[in-house]
Amino acid sequence: MLRLENVTHAYDGRLVLRDISLELGEHRIGLIGANGSGKSTLARTLNGLIVPDSGRVLLDGLDTRTHAREIRRRVGFVFSDAAAQIVMPTVAEDVEVGLRGRGPTREEIDERVRCVLERHGLAGHRDHPAHLLSGGQKQMLALASVLVTEPEILVCDEPTTLLDLRNIKVIEQTLRGLAQQVILLTHHLDTLAGFDRVLVMDAGSIVFDGAPDAAVAYYTELMALSAPTEGEHQS
Ligand SMILES: Nc1ncnc2c1ncn2[C@@H]1O[C@H](COP(=O)(O)OP(=O)(O)OP(=O)(O)O)[C@@H](O)[C@H]1O
Numbered sequence: 001m002l003r004l005e006n007v008t009h010a011y012d013g014r015l016v017l018r019d020i021s022l023e024l025g026e027h028r029i030g031l032i033g034a035n036g037s038g039k040s041t042l043a044r045t046l047n048g049l050i051v052p053d054s055g056r057v058l059l060d061g062l063d064t065r066t067h068a069r070e071i072r073r074r075v076g077f078v079f080s081d082a083a084a085q086i087v088m089p090t091v092a093e094d095v096e097v098g099l100r101g102r103g104p105t106r107e108e109i110d111e112r113v114r115c116v117l118e119r120h121g122l123a124g125h126r127d128h129p130a131h132l133l134s135g136g137q138k139q140m141l142a143l144a145s146v147l148v149t150e151p152e153i154l155v156c157d158e159p160t161t162l163l164d165l166r167n168i169k170v171i172e173q174t175l176r177g178l179a180q181q182v183i184l185l186t187h188h189l190d191t192l193a194g195f196d197r198v199l200v201m202d203a204g205s206i207v208f209d210g211a212p213d214a215a216v217a218y219y220t221e222l223m224a225l226s227a228p229t230e231g232e233h234q235s
């Protein structure tokens with residue numbers, strides 16, 4: 001289980017995460033909040049992409065400060081900027097690259113790549129240049145490339161931003177169907193129906209933690225009350 005203990009982080013002296021302590025045990029957890037509230041920063045601490053200035057992030061007791069490699073293998077991360085996540089020329093190669101050096105044989109690799117492309121509607125694009133996929137197809141590819149490595153926990157930072165309604169549904173269904181734990185950051189509040197727990201962030205703090213309906217209501221109220229800002233929060 002992921003556990004945050006008094007996690008605090010600043011960029012250039014500006015506090016972005018303020019003393020956050022959480023145990024993330026539920027199967028499907030949502031994280032919502034205004035632009036600039038700190039969601040992506042928090043998400044990046046979960047697999048050690050960001051090590052907090054103070055406090056600890058632990059996965060089954062392993063600290064991201066000292067076990068980043070192992071934790072990164074167990075906690076998969078899907079970025080909203082899918083294009084930035086594409087590293088190989090063709091679709092199949094991009095999915096395959098994460099499996100290399102992890103032990104599976106050539107046949108096993110081919111089979112896993114075939115399955116994951118099939119499942120994400122990309123089978124017909126197997127040998128196409130990945131950079132020529134549409135924005136939505138790139139997001140599907142990014143998800144496929146992480147899922148093929150079979151992480152225990154999947155952290156998705158707005159994986160549906162570029163998608164059409166049909167592909168939003170496809171990603172939603174994919175996330176719902178996963179056996180592994182999912183931590184989803186999103187501005188698509190409908191996606192959170194049926195989640196086990198939703199956290200609301202504001203100015204670097206968790207200001208609500210509960211069921212999806214109540215969290216969405218809290219967030220909606222919060223946004224109605226607060227004047228638009230530029231995401232600037234003084235520490
Ligand atoms: N690498 C960085 N260097 C300096 N400041 C940063 C960096 N990354 C994020 N910030 C700042 O930290 C704050 C929180 O950013 P973060 O990306 O975590 O917010 P967010 O909740 O994910 O927002 P959004 O909904 O727009 O994705 C913002 O004010 C942002 O400008």
Ligand SMILES: [Mg+2]
Nearest residue numbers: 039040041157
């Ligand atoms: Mg973000």
